[in-house]
Amino acid sequence: MPHTTVLPFKALLLDMDGTLVNSDAVVERCWREWAVEHGLDPAEALKVVHGRQGYATMAVLLPERPMEQNHADNKVMLAKETADTDGVVPVGGAPAFMAAIAELPHALVTSADEKLAQARMTAAALPMPTTRVTAELVGASKPDPEGFLKGAAELGFDAADCIVFEDSGAGIQAGKAAGMRVLGVGPRAAEHAPTAVVADLTQVRVETAPDGSTSLHITV
Numbered sequence: 001m002p003h004t005t006v007l008p009f010k011a012l013l014l015d016m017d018g019t020l021v022n023s024d025a026v027v028e029r030c031w032r033e034w035a036v037e038h039g040l041d042p043a044e045a046l047k048v049v050h051g052r053q054g055y056a057t058m059a060v061l062l063p064e065r066p067m068e069q070n071h072a073d074n075k076v077m078l079a080k081e082t083a084d085t086d087g088v089v090p091v092g093g094a095p096a097f098m099a100a101i102a103e104l105p106h107a108l109v110t111s112a113d114e115k116l117a118q119a120r121m122t123a124a125a126l127p128m129p130t131t132r133v134t135a136e137l138v139g140a141s142k143p144d145p146e147g148f149l150k151g152a153a154e155l156g157f158d159a160a161d162c163i164v165f166e167d168s169g170a171g172i173q174a175g176k177a178a179g180m181r182v183l184g185v186g187p188r189a190a191e192h193a194p195t196a197v198v199a200d201l202t203q204v205r206v207e208t209a210p211d212g213s214t215s216l217h218i219t220v
Contacts, residue, residue, distance in 0.1 A: 018167030025087030051168030053141035085123035093201030145178035
């Protein structure tokens with residue numbers, strides 16, 4: 001029998017890649033190429049790329065390399081990823097979910113920069129949230145909680161009143177560190193112990209009560 005979990009909220013903080021947009025095909029193409037160029041096992045590299053900004057992934061994979069070189073490589077990587085939207089599609093249920101929350105407080109909190117976020121949301125035909133925290137606006141990548149805390153502050157809500165939507169270990173860790181509940185989305189999420197987990201957004205429904213309070217209804 002299906003089980004429904006109800007989580008009240010005042011604001012939603014949404015990761016992009018793997019959560020709203022399935023960009024795995026692009027990510028794997030670009031990062032496999034980078035890994036081979038640097039003598040790394042692509043399969044091992046792909047285990048750590050999701051959720052982090054590129055420079056932070058590079059720092060994990062090549063810990064002895066100067067950080068300025070990682071930042072330089074990251075600029076090249078961002079340009080490649082922005083130009084490649086082949087295979088970028090919405091996560092299941094994302095169009096209906098974004099329509100359902102259009103008038104509710106929500107923000108995009110992504111490790112992509114503004115250009116990449118625009119390219120992928122456009123390719124997936126999803127509306128871009130007015131409030132967003134992209135890579136340029138934070139000093140530290142996920143799993144640091146800075147992005148989620150900044151998103152909550154911009155929307156004007158306390159961390160405890162926000163729910164984070166995330167697919168990756170780094171992102172789920174960031175949401176938890178921010179003191180927020182985390183809904184894990186997709187196959188990577190379950191092993192990182194989010195508050196609740198769904199296969200995709202078809203399992204999530206937003207309800208607004210007569211008093212104006214809002215809640216997520218998660219059916220698994």
